[in-house]
Amino acid sequence: MSTLNRCIRIVQSLLYYFNLIGLGALLLAATLAALPLLLAPRQLRQPVVQFGISAVCWLLLASLSACRLMYFDLRALDQLNQRRRMLLVPNHPSLIDAFLVLSRIPRAICLMKASISTNIFLGAGAHLAGYVSNRDPHGMFRAAIDAVERGNLLMVFPEGTRTTRQPVSPMLGSVGLIARKAGAPLQTILITTNSPYLSKGWKIWRPPQFPVYYRAELGRCIEAEATASATAASLQQYFEQALKLSIDPAMTL
Numbered sequence: 001m002s003t004l005n006r007c008i009r010i011v012q013s014l015l016y017y018f019n020l021i022g023l024g025a026l027l028l029a030a031t032l033a034a035l036p037l038l039l040a041p042r043q044l045r046q047p048v049v050q051f052g053i054s055a056v057c058w059l060l061l062a063s064l065s066a067c068r069l070m071y072f073d074l075r076a077l078d079q080l081n082q083r084r085r086m087l088l089v090p091n092h093p094s095l096i097d098a099f100l101v102l103s104r105i106p107r108a109i110c111l112m113k114a115s116i117s118t119n120i121f122l123g124a125g126a127h128l129a130g131y132v133s134n135r136d137p138h139g140m141f142r143a144a145i146d147a148v149e150r151g152n153l154l155m156v157f158p159e160g161t162r163t164t165r166q167p168v169s170p171m172l173g174s175v176g177l178i179a180r181k182a183g184a185p186l187q188t189i190l191i192t193t194n195s196p197y198l199s200k201g202w203k204i205w206r207p208p209q210f211p212v213y214y215r216a217e218l219g220r221c222i223e224a225e226a227t228a229s230a231t232a233a234s235l236q237q238y239f240e241q242a243l244k245l246s247i248d249p250a251m252t253l
Helices: 003-039 042-066 075-082 097-104 114-118 123-128 137-149 174-182 228-242
Strands: 070-073 086-090 108-112 153-155 186-193 212-222
Touching: 003 042, 003 123, 042 070, 042 097, 042 123, 075 097, 075 212, 086 097, 086 174, 097 108, 097 153, 097 186, 097 212, 108 114, 108 137, 114 123, 137 153, 137 174, 174 186, 174 228, 186 228, 212 228
Parallel strands: 070 212, 086 153, 086 186, 108 153
Antiparallel strands: 186 212
8 A cells, every 4th residue: 555545544533533422423413402302292203302312413524525535426326215104125235224214215214123212422312302212022013004094104124124134134024024014115226336335244433445435216116915924035036136236346326
């Protein structure tokens, strides 16, 4: 590595850590600011906090882009702001995927892992926003179905965790069960990137090679089938046909 390239790498790494620290401070400040909303009715509280979470996501991506560390093509997601009563089902190559979607769709409700609800940076905001935890499977299904029946967009990662094999990992049947019980379609979202950054096993404090590119495109809208397993199979087949690779080093914007 040349001296110039080494200096560029050092500057990029410093900017990366600056953004990480800034994100943590912003999340803590937003959490403290939102705590008084615990006293507000759910109908008022949830949209306000959802918008706040979306704004934090947007600010992070805008800062990373301004620092020329990462570039994003997420314009296709804007179309979903006019939709209601459906499941949003993105593939999940990276931990940043939820930020990508929420930055453009403020009113999306997430089905999240139980560990997020106890996270000091994310837990309180997720609760106030009405996100659905998978801590109690029965309660999760009921809350997720209710959220969709009320007309919400529910974001669910159908792989259950970050992708461990290309282009997608096996789909879970739970997403099909929620869609069938709620009588709602599943809008697929195709996320691709050029970097394994924040893929399964990647530590957040480890900088990637920059720049990193992300693109999100709308895929096919799939109707729930008679069984959860059949819906999962349809999703599996579609994602494998639509995505050659979700992490493609040759990808550019």
